[in-house]
Amino acid sequence: MFRAQKKRTLERTNFGLEVHRDQAYPDRLNFYSVPPNAEITIEEFENWAVDRLRVLSEIEGCLVRNRTGKQLEQVVRPSMEKYIPLSRSTSGSGTAISGGKVDTDYERKKDYYSHYILRLAFCKSEELRRRFVKAESILFRLRYTASDISEQQSLLSRYDFGWVLVSEEEKTELQDFLVFASESGSPSVMNPTAETFYKVPFERVPELIESRRVFVKSGDAYVPSGLQVNLIVSEFGDRLGRALDLTARALPRLDEDDRLVPVLDHLAKGFVEPEYNPESTSSISGTITAVQVDGLVNHYPLCMRTMQKALLRDHHLKYFGRQQYGLFLKGIGLNVEEALTFWRSHFKHSPDQFNKDYRYNIRHNYGLEGARKNYRPMSCVQIINDAAPGPGDSHGCPFRTFSEDHLAGALSEIGINDSTTLRLIKDDIRTKQFHVACTRVFEQTHKSAGAKSTIGTAVGQESITHPNLYFDRSMQFTSQVINIETASAPAS
Structure with missing residues (x-):
């Protein structure tokens, strides 16, 4: 009987270790001391890691922008509950399964595996290891302080x-x-x-x-x-730091696995964008027209300003620029007919030449040609990781591709000249936190003393991770400023 039960539990051997299909996860709080060795799918491997990285990215964004502990918790806790919830065994909330019951084993398994997957991604350099330890330590602190006494005592008794x-x-x-x-x-x-x-x-x-x-x-x-x-969090960080050093030494064994290495390389880029749906958050009601586009440039992030400027100067954008800028315009409310009008008016080609060279591609982005896929605007991660701009190109992320002098000139054109802000942006670029640099630009270009007390908590609460998110926030900010000015204006 024992042998039969063991045979059902142990499916096969992998790298000299017994691979378990079923593992128990009795505790919510732990130091992740024992590496997991059960089987998960490639989809789970990537999706679980991305969900955890969303939370760590929020933590890192709060740290860079000097949020207080209370502000950090207000920003991060909703992301924790959405992406990596950890319900108590007796809790009525969390990841539901059939019958409305919370699947605590699934939540804890996802939490455990996502932690170890990101260890593989963030152990590659000292800088990545430092950032990972800091963010994970804060995540652990938030969970520990939200736990009850019995859960805290259970953790202390195990170590x-x-x-x-x-x-x-x-x-x-x-x-x-x-x-x-x-x-x-x-x-x-x-x-x-x-x-x-x-x-x-x-x-x-x-x-x-x-x-x-x-x-x-x-x-x-x-x-x-x-x-x-404080002692427990310090101990957690120390042990995780030592574990990452060991992981870095063992990582070369994965180099031959062409399934995992690309995923880990992508995760190691440092941040991912939160889910963003332009259709559900657009600040413009209805459709904008082609003639309105040029007047909206003050609400653009620097990447889109750069392409609009190049389009006005050269009356042309190369393929990757048309893709990046065209999908952005689609996201802010430019429909396909207005898009055709916009590009036709700026390219200065004959109607026949324009239709021959560009019409199909524009309609394709709207899902009206070819595979009829309805493409979404590119996120910051997609833009940063896309093809690097070459001679004559204007696409990409300026914070990643511009020289220091070129970037300083571009920032000066939109009113950012003070040395402190430029130094902070330079530091963000040095640490490859391009989204944080973009968020600083947003905050500096949307300062308003009269509106600060009313909307100061709404603007910049999370990092800019999508060009259309930048645009929507700018439009919302302007709308609120106008409302405030209207409300405070003396009656005539």
Whole structure:
């Protein structure tokens, strides 16, 4: 009987390891200490990793833009619940299966595997490893603080952290120092002898030392139980950092797998765009006309401004430029007939020549020719990873392709000249966070003292990850500014 059960559970051997089709995931909180070895599909491999990367990208965007802990949680938690939910065993929310029951095993399996898949993608360089550890540590903190006491205690009981419990005698001896261990410098531990303290090497809690929230003596930090989460998060980050180093050494073994390496290379680009549906979020009601397009350029991101400028100058765009700009115009509300009118008026060709060379391609983008696929506007990731611009081309992401002087000139044309903003944008480009640089440009070009208090929380809450999202936000911002000015105008 035992042998028969084992045969059903163990399907086959892979790389010398038994491959389990069924694994138990009893805990919501864990340090991902044991690599998973069950089977998943290629589709699951990619989709699970992309969902987790969406959440990590939101975290990274908040960090770059100096969000407070509360603001970060407000932005990130909805993404967590949408893409990588982790329901309690008794919870009534989460990923539902037949009968309305929450499939907690599926949620935890997805969480576990997506973490390990992104380890493979982000272990390739020291910079990627640093970013991954930081984002994952914050994700772990959000989950830990939202968990109940039993779940937290279950985590602590499974791992030996090597913390030294401070004795009653030592607490009594140091109580005059321990009572002032707080962020503000005022007493936070009213009775140190009644509080539980742990003694750990000071280098393990640098953030607590920086904010003067712990007492340090002879190289040891005395951490009260109320700040235990900092110890746990620090331990999580340290262990993950060491694990990524080991993963980097083992990664060359995957080089011959032509199914996984392209997926991992794409994930390692650093961020993915949130889901965006121009049809459901467009700020323009109805259809715009060809003659209106030129007047909307102030709402364009820099990539689309560049192509509009080239089109007006040269009366032509090469193929990739027409694709990128044409789909963007489609997304903002230009229908196929108006698109034909727009391109015809700018290209200055005879009607017969235009129809012969360009009409089919324009209609094809609208799903009216060929395979009749209704193409969507390109996202930032697609633009960045698409064919690099060559001589005479104007497509692509300017933050990725422009020289420093060329970019500075382009930014100056739209009113961005201050050295601080230019330095921050340069830093974003250096770390390949092109979407963050674009978001900074949006925020700088949409400042308005009168509208700030009303819409300051709505503008720039998430990073710009799609040219049409930039356009929609700009239109919404302008609409709100007009409404505010109208409401505050004196009656005639």
